[in-house]
Amino acid sequence: MNIILFGPPGCGKGTQAKNLVADRGWVQLSTGDMLRAAIASGSELGERVKAIVDGGNLVPDEIVIELIEERLPEAEAAGGAIFDGFPRTVAQAEALDAALAKRGSKVDAVIRLLVDEKELVARMEKRAAEEGRADDNIDAFKVRLKAYQDQTAPLLPFYADQGKLKEVEGMGSMEDVAARISAALDEK
Ligand code: ADP
Numbered sequence: 001m002n003i004i005l006f007g008p009p010g011c012g013k014g015t016q017a018k019n020l021v022a023d024r025g026w027v028q029l030s031t032g033d034m035l036r037a038a039i040a041s042g043s044e045l046g047e048r049v050k051a052i053v054d055g056g057n058l059v060p061d062e063i064v065i066e067l068i069e070e071r072l073p074e075a076e077a078a079g080g081a082i083f084d085g086f087p088r089t090v091a092q093a094e095a096l097d098a099a100l101a102k103r104g105s106k107v108d109a110v111i112r113l114l115v116d117e118k119e120l121v122a123r124m125e126k127r128a129a130e131e132g133r134a135d136d137n138i139d140a141f142k143v144r145l146k147a148y149q150d151q152t153a154p155l156l157p158f159y160a161d162q163g164k165l166k167e168v169e170g171m172g173s174m175e176d177v178a179a180r181i182s183a184a185l186d187e188k
Pocket of ligand 1: 008009010011013031032033035053054056057058059060061064084085086087088091092121137144
């Protein structure tokens with residue numbers, strides 16, 4: 001099964017993706033994690049994207065599409081992919097559909113996590129204190145939120161029109177949210 005965890009920065013996509021990995025044995029494909037790994041390794045790609053990621057802007061579509069395509073065979077072997085932070089633009093969503101179609105596969109469901117903005121800011125500040133991510137500061141966060149609203153939210157009608165969108169309440173404990181996601185995935 002291929003599922004997309006969808007929602008604004010700080011809505012809990014990464015946390016819930018890890019939970020699904022443990023629960024169902026699927027592979028988490030987080031473009032944010034891949035980009036941070038590239039930056040940490042000091043690779044040429046990392047150097048190209050560092051300022052963009054640190055500032056909270058979206059990196060060019062072709063970069064993240066390539067990162068994702070490289071990992072599709074691994075996810076297929078595991079029986080499923082959990083896309084986390086990808087796709088973030090309509091062009092990325094179309095590229096994902098094409099890449100999966102080439103492999104005789106498709107996006108099965110899009111889980112949208114609903115979290116209010118006050119809670120997003122509170123979570124970002126907590127993560128800033130715990131993990132020290134360069135883009136977890138209020139200025140970069142505002143840019144990330146705006147990128148979500150302008151470039152990523154238009155994907156909601158894209159997937160709703162295909163009947164794939166499922167909305168899940170993302171407030172509450174990690175366990176409660178995980179149970180809601182699981183129920184949404186198991187419903188017909
Ligand atoms: P969050 O879930 O907090 O939004 P991510 O880890 O998903 O954070 O992404 C961190 C940053 O990495 C983004 O702000 C952006 O700069 C870059 N990034 C991650 N995924 C994508 C993507 N699919 N397209 C473009 N940029 C991306």
